[in-house]
Amino acid sequence: MPLLELKELNSRYNYFDPMQAIAAGANFKSIFLGAEPFPHIVIDNFLDIEILRQVVREFPIRRPAELLESKYQHLKDTFQPSDIESALIRNLLTELTQGAILSFLTAATGIEHLIPDPYFVGAGLHETRAGGCLAIHADFNLSKPMRIQRRLNLIVYLNENWREDWGGHLELWDRKAKCCVKRIAPIMNRAVIFQTDLDNFHGHPQPLACPENRSRRSIAMYYFIAPEKGIVSLPRRAADFRRTYNENTWPLCSRDWKRWMTSFAVDITPPIVYRALRHLAKQLDESKEG
Numbered sequence: 521m522p523l524l525e526l527k528e529l530n531s532r533y534n535y536f537d538p539m540q541a542i543a544a545g546a547n548f549k550s551i552f553l554g555a556e557p558f559p560h561i562v563i564d565n566f567l568d569i570e571i572l573r574q575v576v577r578e579f580p581i582r583r584p585a586e587l588l589e590s591k592y593q594h595l596k597d598t599f600q601p602s603d604i605e606s607a608l609i610r611n612l613l614t615e616l617t618q619g620a621i622l623s624f625l626t627a628a629t630g631i632e633h634l635i636p637d638p639y640f641v642g643a644g645l646h647e648t649r650a651g652g653c654l655a656i657h658a659d660f661n662l663s664k665p666m667r668i669q670r671r672l673n674l675i676v677y678l679n680e681n682w683r684e685d686w687g688g689h690l691e692l693w694d695r696k697a698k699c700c701v702k703r704i705a706p707i708m709n710r711a712v713i714f715q716t717d718l719d720n721f722h723g724h725p726q727p728l729a730c731p732e733n734r735s736r737r738s739i740a741m742y743y744f745i746a747p748e749k750g751i752v753s754l755p756r757r758a759a760d761f762r763r764t765y766n767e768n769t770w771p772l773c774s775r776d777w778k779r780w781m782t783s784f785a786v787d788i789t790p791p792i793v794y795r796a797l798r799h800l801a802k803q804l805d806e807s808k809e810g
């Protein structure tokens with residue numbers, strides 16, 4: 521029996537039961553808080569496997585030419601709800617933003633007042649093709665559309681009969697991004713929930729060794745909180761990429777110093793001056809375009 525059960529409503533909509541979700545989450549709080557190298561939990565048999573198999577069957581397809589590439593990620597793609605035609609997948613993604621799941625996550629982690637992201641910035645369905653990888657990084661910490669702080673990631677893997685030698689393990693690194701502390705295989709119906717901070721480094725930096733007809737697929741959801749004093753006093757950080765093993769495709773990267781200098785400039789510049797400089801830069805860009 522899965523940990524969280526989706527119930528059917530009028531044969532058209534599946535939903536999570538709030539009371540069952542809270543009871544299920546309460547079993548994991550001590551595990552989450554005591555985990556190394558940072559708070560996280562790994563849960564097998566997380567959802568109804570038949571629903572996840574249907575997600576795989578209805579998984580959207582995008583041509584390789586449309587994949588977004590950078591020196592930090594290779595052959596990786598993200599599908600937001602607007603990219604997805606499947607009613608079942610949209611149903612599931614919607615339910616992962618609703619109160620029952622938020623209650624489950626609060627019970628499992630102790631983090632209260634969680635807020636989902638209706639914009640799905642970077643979230644939704646993820647797929648990495650054979651040979652692809654994602655550099656070790658710490659996630660961006662603020663939501664620009666909502667101006668709130670990112671606090672939790674939920675990943676549910678969709679890879680049935682996944683072989684150990686294909687790789688694709690989620691790696692959790694120490695807080696200085698020097699070494700891997702834990703590796704988690706991306707097997708079907710395994711959920712990973714972990715806290716996001718500026719020094720919670722993770723990724724899957726080694727190229728996937730799966731066959732060309734397979735890929736590493738997952739559902740990825742991000743959750744936020746609204747600090748009582750707002751985000752004015754918080755540092756603003758883009759994803760902090762550190763390293764990858766794929767030296768043939770990308771250079772072996774340590775800290776991205778250009779990003780670091782930008783973040784440092786934001787930290788030491790008074791907010792009123794920073795806003796004025798951004799406004800001036802925007803005007804200059806618009807004048808160039810004109």
